[in-house]
Amino acid sequence: MTAPLQPAIEVRNVVKSFGSMRAIDDVSLSVAPGVFLTLLGPSGCGKSTLLRTIAGFITSDSGSVLIGGRDVTSLPPNARPVNMVFQDYALFPHMTVRENVGFGCEMQGLSRQAREKRVDDLLNLVQLPQLGHRRPDELSGGQRQRIALARALAPDPVSLLLDEPLGALDLKLRLEMQRELKSLQRKTGKTFVFVTHDQEEAMSMSDLIAVMRDGHIEQLDRPEVIYSRPVSLYVGSFVGAANLLEATVDGVDGEQMRVVSRAFQAVLPRSSVTTPGDVTPGMAVTLLVRPEHLQASTPAAGGLSLAGRVSERTYLGNRVHVRFETEDGRSLLADARAEDVAEVGEVFKAALRPESVAVLRS
Numbered sequence: 001m002t003a004p005l006q007p008a009i010e011v012r013n014v015v016k017s018f019g020s021m022r023a024i025d026d027v028s029l030s031v032a033p034g035v036f037l038t039l040l041g042p043s044g045c046g047k048s049t050l051l052r053t054i055a056g057f058i059t060s061d062s063g064s065v066l067i068g069g070r071d072v073t074s075l076p077p078n079a080r081p082v083n084m085v086f087q088d089y090a091l092f093p094h095m096t097v098r099e100n101v102g103f104g105c106e107m108q109g110l111s112r113q114a115r116e117k118r119v120d121d122l123l124n125l126v127q128l129p130q131l132g133h134r135r136p137d138e139l140s141g142g143q144r145q146r147i148a149l150a151r152a153l154a155p156d157p158v159s160l161l162l163d164e165p166l167g168a169l170d171l172k173l174r175l176e177m178q179r180e181l182k183s184l185q186r187k188t189g190k191t192f193v194f195v196t197h198d199q200e201e202a203m204s205m206s207d208l209i210a211v212m213r214d215g216h217i218e219q220l221d222r223p224e225v226i227y228s229r230p231v232s233l234y235v236g237s238f239v240g241a242a243n244l245l246e247a248t249v250d251g252v253d254g255e256q257m258r259v260v261s262r263a264f265q266a267v268l269p270r271s272s273v274t275t276p277g278d279v280t281p282g283m284a285v286t287l288l289v290r291p292e293h294l295q296a297s298t299p300a301a302g303g304l305s306l307a308g309r310v311s312e313r314t315y316l317g318n319r320v321h322v323r324f325e326t327e328d329g330r331s332l333l334a335d336a337r338a339e340d341v342a343e344v345g346e347v348f349k350a351a352l353r354p355e356s357v358a359v360l361r362s
């Protein structure tokens, strides 16, 4: 029998305060080898502080950090087998690309020949083998970021810690670099811990997402679970557009429950409840409905149907974003097929499958 793999990174009960502000509030986290984990959340929620604590640039008040099974809590950054990649590249301006990447190998005690070979391999990996002689100011933003990645990978770290590395790039380049970064992670098989406040970036790149709020991790799961089964309104609203419908639980019967509001009533599976804990009759809940689940069609039996006058219609090629106002004053967003949608001022009737609703305890 093979022994279970050690986590690449483990954070145990880490607390870090700045004055009276708890930037990290008792966070524990275990990341398996080869995983692309993203720390996602709004500005100030503690993403960078957590990443820097793993890297060793910040000393926590309590708790511990293990890398590859070894406790590194008391080690300085350069003694930890991880490397950080920043938004502003941090390349040495007076060195060539080869020298910058070679600098990353220096601590390994490689022979000159082995080091040259490693630099060649890394420049090939980031697809810039021809630019070794250039200096950083002779490179584009995307090229600089690739060289920074090659340099960070040079000492063969257990993990790369990436703090908003694509934040300085324009949108087109950013999308291209997202694909490249993900492909680099697959090719190297390394554990990447990536920080961003951009939910689309997190969704498209990550194996796992940790959604952070006020210094703690609110939910850690696969992107599709975070999106379709958020444990709180905070998570559900942060990771994508959401219609929030307040309602009351009217009855619970076996695997089904009935919810009502002034404008609708529906029978939903009890498994739609995504917040921990059970629901009971009389309880206030919020139904989270993604715009793409609101389609113009006849409702299924027991399903939910909503109607209202179209106030805005944004044409997006094969899809249309429709905002419609219900009679009880809700403003809802549907992402519907272009051929199905009414014009501004007309009535739009939408239905959704009961399984697509996430029910959150208010």
Ligand SMILES: Nc1ncnc2c1ncn2[C@@H]1O[C@H](COP(=O)(O)OP(=O)(O)OP(=O)(O)O)[C@@H](O)[C@H]1O
Pocket (backbone or CB within 6 Å): 018, 021, 023, 041, 042, 043, 044, 045, 046, 047, 048, 049, 050, 197
């Ligand atoms: N050196 C410091 N001294 C005092 N407060 C700090 C320090 N570093 C961070 N903080 C505070 O700790 C909290 C968490 O900061 P952190 O930089 O980790 O957030 P973040 O989620 O990475 O935000 P951003 O996306 O804006 O970088 C913030 O309220 C911030 O103001």
